[in-house]
Amino acid sequence: MSSWIEDPAFATDRPFGPQTLPYGVLDGLGVAVRVGDHALPLRPMAAAFGELSGLVAADTLDPLLAAGRPTWSALRARLRELVTATTAPEGAVIVPLSDVRPVLPFTVGDYVDFYSSRDHAENVGKMFRPDGEPLLPNWTHLPVGYHGRAGTVVVSGTDIVRPHGQRKGPNDPAPVFGPSTRLDIEAELGFVCGGPVAGRVSTSAAAEHIFGVTAVNDWSARDIQAWEYVPLGPFLGKSFATSVGAWITPLEAFAAARIPVPDPGHPRQEYLVEDQPWGLDVSLTVEWNGTVVSRPVFSGMAFSCAQQLAHMTVNGATVRPGDLFASGTISGPEKHQRGSFLELCWGGKEPITLDDGSERTFLQDGDTVVITATAPGPEGSVVGLSEVAGTVLAAN
Incomplete structure (x- = not known):
């Protein structure tokens, strides 16, 4: 390809060639x-x-x-x-x-975070509910999610201050208050919405309301989350920070990456049935202080972005320009495909050794996490999602 742009990285076999243009x-x-x-x-x-x-x-x-x-x-x-x-x-x-x-390239409206990786949900269920079924009965029937805090969505490169909150271990007589000691990440994809304000968006109309895709790190304080999430789910353990990539890759760039979602084993509700595949073949890489610790794959997600958007609006709630929804943690069946440190260290029982010889379970002050992603593009090209990076600062 000849172009006036003289940059070896601007090529179709590189993530940010003319096939991407975020x-x-x-x-x-x-x-x-x-x-x-x-x-x-x-x-x-x-x-x-x-x-x-x-x-x-x-x-x-x-x-x-x-x-x-x-x-x-x-x-x-x-x-x-x-x-x-x-x-x-x-x-x-x-x-x-x-x-x-x-x-931050756009004004974030509403923010919704889903929970659509079966492997992640089963892993977390085994740790948080060891005496119960890993998956709750509703999980395979609808895209489980929660409304997050739009005001704490930050652009890649923004430092993340360790949050305070209540926490209570299983053997503690009473909860204590202080900085989180189990600070974690969640490797996700985020979908940036646009187009006309609409409710009850069908899966076939999703492309009219999804402008583009970005990598997301939904930082999570697992000790705060574990104490607060029953009965209403995530709150302070999630709402302190969510990082998004600085560059939004247009949805059109993923035309060659579209694949069917896995079969749930039972019929979908009619509003979740897709007339075309909207799963995405995206591969992620998670680096912890420069060490690659995980390579999650998005292809196994149980619900597509179109199904998530359809579910998000089926009750009459609207989608508006600037709304952001995230996929939920992306994890695969293998250990090296787990998209959170909670899973990688199995709740702190299996420390992770970094390239410098240090060991980690959860994030320490000064740690840096970088998440990148790519997808297949047209004619054998590669489509990139820009990195989402953040460094942990001590609680203040």
Whole structure:
């Protein structure tokens, strides 16, 4: 491929070639697209987009999210023309990623987190309810989820302060209050919503309301969670921070990665039946202080993003531009595919050895976690999701 963009990483066999083109927002520069290891700010070249110029000249992705699927497709097609041309459009300049500071690219509306990995749910059930069935009766019938806190969704690179809360071990006579001692991660995918405000979205209409995909780390304080989650589920153990990638990969980029979801073993409710496959063949990598500790696979998730969105709105609740929903922890059947440290260390009983020889069960102050992901693209290419990274700071 010949292009005016001179970056070896801008190639179809690399995650951020012209088949990907994720959107982000740069501090002081506005909307941009990632091209290889560079950022392409769009405002200086807005004239090249004609009637779409107002969207690319914006300070956030909010106007683009509201514009809807036809506009998203038109803008992506025009971007592909411009970045694969042999001559740079007037005003176009690429900037090394190391020289820019991405910010949270859109205003987060509602935030919902699901729980759709059977392997993760069974592992957690075995640890949290050792005397009961790992899966509760409803789990295979509907996408289990909870409403999170939109105000604590942060962009990749934001430090994570260890949270305070109540905790009570099984042998403690009474709960105590203080910093979490079992701070964990959850490797997930997040789906950024846009298009018209709508309720009761069918699975076949999901693409009209899902703009793009991002990697997510849903930080979790397991000791706080274990004490509070009965009977109403996650609250303070989850709501202190959720990290998302700085670049949102358009849903259209995953056309070659779509696969069926696993058979649940019984009929689905009609509103959850899909007329086309919406599972995604995405592979993730989790690094802990530079050591790869897990490689979760998204292909085994029991519910697709379309089914999750359909369930989220089936009661009449609306989806709006800027809403974010996450897949839930992505875990596979093998130990090296577990997407949380709770599972990897099996509740603290099996320490993880990092490359520097140190051992971990849960996160220590100063630890850094980086999650990346890729998917198959068209014609043998690779589609990338930008990293989501965070470093733990001591409680304050």
